[in-house]
Amino acid sequence: MTSGQAAAAATDTAGDGHRPVDLGYDAVLLAGFGGPEGPDDVMPFLRNVTRGRGIPDERLVEVSHHYRALGGVSPINEQNRRLRRALEQELQRRGVELPVLWGNRNWAPYLPDVLTDAAAAGHRRLLGLATSAYSSYSSCRQYREDFGMALASTGLVGRVGIDKIRPYYDQPGFLAPFVDGTAAALRDALSEGLTPADVEIVFTTHSIPDAMADVSGSATLGDHRPGGAYVTQHLAAAESVIGQVTAELADLGGTSLSWQLAYQSRSGPPSQPWLEPDINDVLTSVHGAGRRGVVVVPIGFVSDHVEVVWDLDHEAAETAEELGLFFRRVTTPGTDPRFLAALADLVQERLTGDPQPAGVRSTGLPLPARPDFCAPECCVNLRAVRPTTAAVDSAADWPRTEFPGCDVDPARLAASGIGT
Numbered sequence: 001m002t003s004g005q006a007a008a009a010a011t012d013t014a015g016d017g018h019r020p021v022d023l024g025y026d027a028v029l030l031a032g033f034g035g036p037e038g039p040d041d042v043m044p045f046l047r048n049v050t051r052g053r054g055i056p057d058e059r060l061v062e063v064s065h066h067y068r069a070l071g072g073v074s075p076i077n078e079q080n081r082r083l084r085r086a087l088e089q090e091l092q093r094r095g096v097e098l099p100v101l102w103g104n105r106n107w108a109p110y111l112p113d114v115l116t117d118a119a120a121a122g123h124r125r126l127l128g129l130a131t132s133a134y135s136s137y138s139s140c141r142q143y144r145e146d147f148g149m150a151l152a153s154t155g156l157v158g159r160v161g162i163d164k165i166r167p168y169y170d171q172p173g174f175l176a177p178f179v180d181g182t183a184a185a186l187r188d189a190l191s192e193g194l195t196p197a198d199v200e201i202v203f204t205t206h207s208i209p210d211a212m213a214d215v216s217g218s219a220t221l222g223d224h225r226p227g228g229a230y231v232t233q234h235l236a237a238a239e240s241v242i243g244q245v246t247a248e249l250a251d252l253g254g255t256s257l258s259w260q261l262a263y264q265s266r267s268g269p270p271s272q273p274w275l276e277p278d279i280n281d282v283l284t285s286v287h288g289a290g291r292r293g294v295v296v297v298p299i300g301f302v303s304d305h306v307e308v309v310w311d312l313d314h315e316a317a318e319t320a321e322e323l324g325l326f327f328r329r330v331t332t333p334g335t336d337p338r339f340l341a342a343l344a345d346l347v348q349e350r351l352t353g354d355p356q357p358a359g360v361r362s363t364g365l366p367l368p369a370r371p372d373f374c375a376p377e378c379c380v381n382l383r384a385v386r387p388t389t390a391a392v393d394s395a396a397d398w399p400r401t402e403f404p405g406c407d408v409d410p411a412r413l414a415a416s417g418i419g420t
């Protein structure tokens with residue numbers, strides 16, 4: 001037991017005689033997307049990603065060329081190996097002796113294999129951490145479903161539990177690397193003779209179907225703008241980055257920065273509406289509006305994986321070159337120490353008591369923090385009902401009462417407002 005857990009078990013935070021639940025996590029489970037490790041892996045990987053998702057074959061063939069052009073190897077697995085090591089070290093440095101395990105949704109090491117090994121090693125209560133910072137089916141529930149299905153397929157339901165760290169797009173340590181990168185890119189533009197007014201800052205994230213965006217989060221969590229939580233969260237994160245960059249560039253005498261949010265990596269059939277505008281169309285329109293340069297900020301992503309490297313550094317950079325636009329792409333958090341510190345903070349907040357409802361945890365943005373447990377209407381799967389973990393509606397998936405002192409009563413969760 002860590003010192004944080006011991007303290008939690010002894011504190012009556014509510015002052016009502018109720019002792020906080022000691023959730024007793026014995027490992028962190030870093031959950032990655034997964035990517036191919038060589039040319040022969042590319043098509044099997046793409047089939048894993050798109051199974052049952054209605055993505056046209058032409059799109060798979062096209063995307064396979066992106067991977068092959070990069071040698072058939074996605075950098076994402078190596079990035080997650082580094083993140084795993086660095087997070088484990090950061091936790092150790094803080095006196096938190098939690099191993100960090102790593103499993104993927106779409107490629108080896110597959111989650112069911114990792115869970116089988118974890119159970120054999122005696123782990124019983126895992127705190128999941130997705131390499132995805134926002135709310136939506138693709139970025140939250142799909143990870144939780146893969147936890148639930150991996151527990152089911154390995155026969156570990158009831159023996160191993162997996163909760164999940166809340167979406168962390170609102171953490172200053174996640175946004176800080178984007179702030180620095182954007183300010184540095186703007187200074188580069190100025191050193192090449194552009195003025196701030198010549199440059200458009202274009203934030204990018206993964207496009208998702210409009211229908212998925214509309215049900216990405218509940219309307220009671222500050223999701224006032226069209227597109228649900230997914231779009232709202234990206235706009236809030238981008239606004240914060242712009243505010244911080246403006247402050248960092250104060251020595252330039254007060255500049256007003258022009259920015260917008262664009263989408264990348266669309267993959268559905270043309271008949272299906274996905275979030276727009278596409279980054280390449282935005283480059284054309286800002287050029288038409290008289291801008292001479294762009295700074296592209298992939299605020300939707302945690303590491304520089306293939307969707308960033310191919311879709312931005314190859315495709316968008318090429319579009320910009322054709323238009324004669326100055327182009328800089330800002331790097332993602334990766335293993336930036338501030339991002340690692342934010343993730344370690346999020347692990348530690350879960351070691352010291354009950355799951356919390358929306359809005360209670362810390363946030364660096366003018367939106368309430370997401371809940372520790374997702375509500376049924378959060379990050380909805382429009383296609384199927386699957387077993388999940390880390391949600392109010394999946395609290396019954398594994399009988400917490402089997403673990404003395406660790407039961408989370410669904411009625412109490414509901415009463416606490418978690419997921420409303």
Ligand SMILES: CC1=C(CCC(=O)O)c2cc3nc(cc4[nH]c(cc5[nH]c(cc1n2)c(C)c5CCC(=O)O)c(CCC(=O)O)c4C)C(CCC(=O)O)=C3C
Pocket residue numbers: 033034035036046049050053055059060063074075076131132133136138139206207208209265266267268300305306307
């Ligand atoms: C929201 C979101 C994130 C961010 C959150 C997160 O990080 O999880 C993300 C990340 C990623 N997406 C990735 C790769 C792919 N995504 C695809 C397809 C899709 N992505 C979607 C959404 C997202 N995707 C959606 C709605 C689809 C359509 C199919 C479906 O409804 O599920 C396809 C299929 C081919 C195609 O592009 O059409 C591929 C190959 C990689 C790995 C890169 C590497 O290998 O380095 C990463 C990190």
Ligand SMILES: [Fe+2]
Pocket residue numbers: 135136140141374375378379
């Ligand atoms: Fe969610």
